[in-house]
Amino acid sequence: MFSAAPGLRLPGPYRSLFADRTFRQLMPVFALSDLGDGMTVVAVAWLALTLGPEGGQGALAGLAVASYILPGALGALILGRWMRLLPAPRLLVTDSALRAVLLGAIPLAHLAGWLTPAVYVGLLAASSLLHAWGKAGKHALFAPLLPEDQRLAANSVLSTSLWSATIAGPALAGLLAGLVSPAWIIGVDAVTFAVLALQTSRTALPRSPAPPATDRTQRGLSILRRQPELFGLLLVTWVFNLAFGPVEVALPLFVSGNLDAGAGLLGAYWAAFGIGAVMGAMALGAARRLPLWLAMLGIIGGHGIGMLPFAITDTAIPSLIGFALAGLVYGPYSALSFTLIQDRAPAGSLTTVLAARSAVLLTASPLGAAAGGFLLDRTSAPAVLVGCGALMILTVPVSIVVLKLYGSRRRRSQPLHAPAERATCTD
Template identity: 85%
Template structure:
C-alpha cells in the first residue's frame, strides 16, 4: 500500500531499503558505474573502427567487443577455486579496481600514441577477467543486511539502474564523442569503477556466509544436463545471444557508413532500444498470462522481426522504430527465463545452476560479435543486421521441432509422468 503522508509515497519495501545507510551509500556509485558501462556500448566499437586498418575495421570491432566480455567467462570457470572463497565486498572491489586501472590505461596509451589494435584488445580483455565475479559480488553484497522482502526490492532497484544506463549511457556517449575521442569515454568508465572501488572499500558490511567448497559451475552444468527443459532453455538463449552479438559491431557501421551520421545517432538507437525494453519489462504481467515456452519463443521471433527494417538503409526511421520494437519485445525475456529456472531447480542448487548458466551465456554474445565483425567487412551492415533478425526468427521453428522430437523420443522410452503443461510447448 502507498501512504498519503508527505515523504511516504514510496512502497514500504523500498522505503525501508533506502532507510538502510549502507544501501544509500552504495547505490549511487552502482548507478554511476552502470552509466559508465552504458557509454562503452558505443565507445568500444567506435574506437575499434578508428584504430582498425582499411578493410578490417569490422573485424577489429568484433574482436574488441568480444574481448570486453569473453574473458569474464574464462575467469568464472578458471578462477573459481580462489575467487569463490572471497567475501562479496572484496570481489566487487577487486573487479572494480582492475577495470579502473586497465580501462584507464586506454586513454593514456592513446595520448602517448601507443594505442595499437593489439594493445587495445589486450587492455579490454584483461579488464574483464574478474567481471563475472564482480557482478556476483554486487548482487550478494546486501544479502546479510536485508530481509527477503528487501532483497526483492534491492534487485528491482539494481535492475532499474541497468536499464536506465542502457537508455542514458549510449546517448551521453554519442554526445560526448562529438567533442572527444572514444578513448576518453572509456577513461570516464574507468573513473566510475575507481569511485565504485573506493566507496565499496570504505563501506563496512557484514561478512557473507562462506560458500560451500563443493559444487560450482561443473555441478550446475550437471544439474542442467539432468533437466531437459532447463538445458533446452540454456541452448535456446545461447543461440539467441549469439544472434544478437553482431548487432554491437554492425550498428556503429550502419550509422556511420550507411546513414552517414555520427555517434549521436548511434546513441539514439541504443536509447530507443532501452526505452522499449523498460516498457516491455513493465508489461511483464501480460506476458505471464501465456505459457512460458511459447512466450519466450514469441519474444525471440518478435525481436527478429524488429531487426528486419535494417535492410532498408536509405533512412534511419524504419530501423529506429524496428530497434525500439525489438527492445519492447525483449523486455520480459530475462524474467520469464529466470521464472522457469526457479520453477525447475531445487532451492539448494539454484545458485550453482545460475552460476553455470552465466558462465555459458557469457560466451555467446562475444562470439557473435567476433563473427559479425568478419561478416561486416564482406557483406555490409544492413545485411548483417537483417541477417541477425532472420536467424532469430529461424530459432523458433527449429526449437519447436527439436523439443517435439525430444518429447516423442522421451515418451517412447520413458514412463509417462504427470507434468504441468504451462511450461512446455503444447
C-alpha cells in the first residue's frame, strides 16, 4: 500500500496523495508506530498482571492503563504555554523520542530485575506526558504540505492505519506474549517510536504556520459551553469513554481468571473488536441517514448491549461475539461526532473546539481504568464488564432527558427578538 510508485488502481484522491514523496516517506512509519501502539493494548495490562501482588493485580492494571494515558491530558493543559510554540514536526519528534527512551527502559529494567510496580507505572506515566501534543503534531503535519482537497484523503489513510493496528496489534501481541515477556513487547513499541522520530527529523517539511497566542483550550471550552448541543456531545462522549475505561483492565482478568486462558485469547478479543469497528465504519453512510443524536445514542446503547454476554463465563464464544458486536456498533461514532461538531461549531473556531474536546476527553478513559482496577479487587471481572455495558445503556435515557432539559432552558433564556439557535437537543 505504501510503495514508492502508487498503483493506478488507487482512487483518484489517494493516487495523487501517494504521489507525494513526503507522504510516502512518512506514512509507513506512522503505520509502524500505530501497530506498536496496538500491541501495547495487550502488553501494558498483561505486564501489570504479572507484576502485581496477589489480590492487588486489578488495581495495578488499572493504574498502569491510566498512567499510560492520563498524563497526556495533564501535559496538554499544563505545558500548552511552551509546547504550542513548537512547529508540528518538532512536536511529533519530541514526543516520539521521549516515548522511545522511556518505554525502551521498561524491558531493560525487566532484564536487570529493577522493574517494580512503582518503576513500571512511573515510566509509563512519564512516557505519555507529551503524547497529546505528539498526536496533534502528527495530524497537523500535512496541513502546509498538502492542498486542501487532499487533506480528507490523508485523514482517511491515517484513520485506516489506526483501525488496522487495532486488529493486528493486539493479535500479534497475544501471540508474542506466549513466547516472551510483555515487557519486550513494550520494547518493540519503543523501537517503532524511535523509527518515527528518526524518519520525521530526516524528512524535509515546510514550516507550519505560527500558532495563535491565545489559550486555545480555554477559548474552545468557552465556545462549547455556549453551544448546548456541542456541550451535550462532549458530556455524553466523556461518560461513554469513562464507561469503556474499565474494559481495558477487566478484560485481561476475565481472560486469565474466568476463562483460564493466555494473552493469545486476549489479543483475539481486541482483534474481534477491531474487525467489528472496521466493518461498522464502512456503514457510516447508512448511519448518517439517521438523525445524528439518535444515531450516536443508539451506538452507545448498542455498545452496552454488546458487553452483556460477558456474564457468561464458561466459554469465550458469547463474549467474543458480543465484543465484536460492540466494535461493529462503535465504528461510525467518531465520524458522526466530528460531523456534528463541524456542523455546529463556528467555522473560524473549529480547530479550537476540537483541541479543547481532545483535552477533556483524554481524562475519561484513564479515570475509568483506575476505577475499574479498584473495583476488580472487590468484585469479579464479569461483573465489571457487564456493569460497563449497563452504564452505557443507562447513559442513553439519562442523556435524552438532560439534553432536552438543557436545550429547553437555553431557548427560554434567549431574548424574544433573538433568532433561534440552530443547535437543539435532537436532530
